């Protein structure tokens with residue numbers, strides 16, 4: 001019996017290496033790992049922390065209470081004492097946070113779950129307008145005390161926020177689904193940051209990963225904690241495969257990935273301003289806004 005030509009072609013084709021694999025998505029530069037450093041309250045100790053980040057070319061996201069900027073405020077402690085916090089000066093935001101992202105944290109740091117929804121709206125709307133006056137667009141936020149619920153999250157979305165960070169540490173490196181961006185759980189408070197440093201440096205993954213660290217610069221009065229943070233920033237600064245990024249830029253990148261338009265042999269980036277990075281085999285490529293690439 002003789003094989004028909006078409007069957008021979010089919011058998012040949014099925015033995016040939018398959019080149020038609022789809023590219024995988026990466027972070028800018030072809031990386032698979034990202035780092036977000038999110039710091040709350042905007043106290044004067046941010047000056048030292050932001051310059052530590054600068055020294056190691058790391059990007060911070062600083063969640064500020066617009067109502068306290070430029071003030072000194074006493075916070076009552078449970079034991080009856082008062083702790084005084086000095087906040088960053090009004091006229092220095094563009095110096096202290098020059099290389100970093102500024103985000104909202106509620107005008108007066110009220111617990112959103114114990115005040116009326118109108119008060120929550122005011123807390124966030126006042127932050128937006130305070131920073132708008134300084135030409136700073138805030139679309140990221142961290143909830144005061146990490147507290148929120150579905151109604152508050154929905155309100156934040158309505159006001160234009162694209163994310164909202166809680167304090168429900170996951171101790172994992174996964175990225176939440178986009179419908180959870182307004183209830184974004186971080187990886188870890190910085191008190192446990194060294195536990196994650198080595199693990200994250202050694203992590204190899206084809207999926208996109210995120211180490212999300214949060215804290216307060218005013219907690220670094222404890223010298224052990226501060227020295228640990230220095231060590232952590234040195235380690236992350238030296239890593240050559242980690243994208244250090246602000247929470248807003250990161251969120252917008254992930255949302256732009258979600259919008260990519262895939263066809264059998266091509267992918268199109270419909271974004272008007274965000275480039276997306278892809279890896280196809282060993283080749284790393286950038287998909288510019290509006291660009292289509294065949295593969």
Ligand SMILES: [Zn+2]
Nearest residue numbers: 040041144145
């Ligand atoms: Zn706070």
